[in-house]
Amino acid sequence: MLANVKSTPKSWLAFDLNILRRVSFNSVVIPISEQPSLGAYLKRWDVRVQANHHLRSSWSRAFAQIANNAQTLTDDEVNAVLDDAYVPGYKLQNEALRTWFNEIDCWWFDNVRRNIDRLPSQMAQAIASSLVMDVGDYALTFDDQTRELREPLSNAFRRFWSIRPDPYDNRQNNTVANKPADEFIAETPGDLMFLRLPQAHSQTVNGYLGRTAWREEWLRGGSGFWESVERSMAGKLGSPTGTKSQYLNLLEDLLRRATHIKNWAIAHVESGFIQTQDIVETIGRIRRVDTVYTKDFSELTGAKGVIITA
Numbered sequence: 001m002l003a004n005v006k007s008t009p010k011s012w013l014a015f016d017l018n019i020l021r022r023v024s025f026n027s028v029v030i031p032i033s034e035q036p037s038l039g040a041y042l043k044r045w046d047v048r049v050q051a052n053h054h055l056r057s058s059w060s061r062a063f064a065q066i067a068n069n070a071q072t073l074t075d076d077e078v079n080a081v082l083d084d085a086y087v088p089g090y091k092l093q094n095e096a097l098r099t100w101f102n103e104i105d106c107w108w109f110d111n112v113r114r115n116i117d118r119l120p121s122q123m124a125q126a127i128a129s130s131l132v133m134d135v136g137d138y139a140l141t142f143d144d145q146t147r148e149l150r151e152p153l154s155n156a157f158r159r160f161w162s163i164r165p166d167p168y169d170n171r172q173n174n175t176v177a178n179k180p181a182d183e184f185i186a187e188t189p190g191d192l193m194f195l196r197l198p199q200a201h202s203q204t205v206n207g208y209l210g211r212t213a214w215r216e217e218w219l220r221g222g223s224g225f226w227e228s229v230e231r232s233m234a235g236k237l238g239s240p241t242g243t244k245s246q247y248l249n250l251l252e253d254l255l256r257r258a259t260h261i262k263n264w265a266i267a268h269v270e271s272g273f274i275q276t277q278d279i280v281e282t283i284g285r286i287r288r289v290d291t292v293y294t295k296d297f298s299e300l301t302g303a304k305g306v307i308i309t310a
Helices: 013-020 037-045 056-065 075-081 095-099 103-116 122-139 153-163 181-187 205-220 226-233 244-256 276-284
Strands: 027-030 048-052 175-177 192-196 263-270 291-296 304-309
Touching: 013 037, 013 192, 013 263, 013 304, 027 037, 037 048, 037 056, 056 122, 056 175, 056 205, 075 103, 075 122, 075 153, 095 103, 095 205, 103 122, 103 153, 103 205, 122 153, 122 205, 181 244, 205 226, 244 276, 263 276, 276 291, 276 304
Parallel strands: 027 048, 027 192, 048 175, 192 263
Antiparallel strands: 263 304, 291 304
16 A cells, blocks of 8 residues: 555655765755755755756745845835735636635735746746745635634735745855756766655645645646646656556666766655665665665654665
């Protein structure tokens, strides 16, 4: 039986950083950067970060934090994003928003999406989009019984903007790509690959994403793209798998594309379906495994964090 992908956390930043301090590297390749926090923190070690994710929403968040060394949103740009945000039009441009939000909220997300497209730079658009995703995640934490406690979405946007950390300039050309992980790995050199393994699942991509799928639908302006995403992911790590051997074969294919990278750190959340020994044996068919680090979070989450260096 596949693990419950929604019940276990995907990473623990402090654990990741504690292990990476033991590895010597000046550049890092992160082929599946679902959350930008690790890459953004590694910039503070003056490491060149090269990150990637195949979903545009994850790419946008990473671009705003990892590729950004200096830019912030100005007061005028914030005002431009929120201009007439609650004013309804004739018809929603993005009908998929109705799956996630009520009518008034749909108009807000529809309008700010259009306003963001008018910002003067790609970086400003990515920063604003990342803030809107924070707002949407915040809004989805409320239900009919608690919605009266929620602040207006424009107020939430300004609050998230006000507490957003300033970008850190590590004087490196940090990059973020939006490609399948195997393609990104094959063409990207670096001292260290940090690969956070996606959990095994048998669902469609949007089913696996659960409530966070709204981000991709908001950014892309609808929901008609999921079939093309499924096709692009077919036969790659992160696509639906029915058996352990199928998952491990996809992992091995991916790792064989990364043999040009000297050091590997493979992060895995052990929650029952794929065991650490399975990962170790798969890595061992390609190169020697150095150390297996574990952190037991089972009392809190029922899972164990693992990082394997090779």
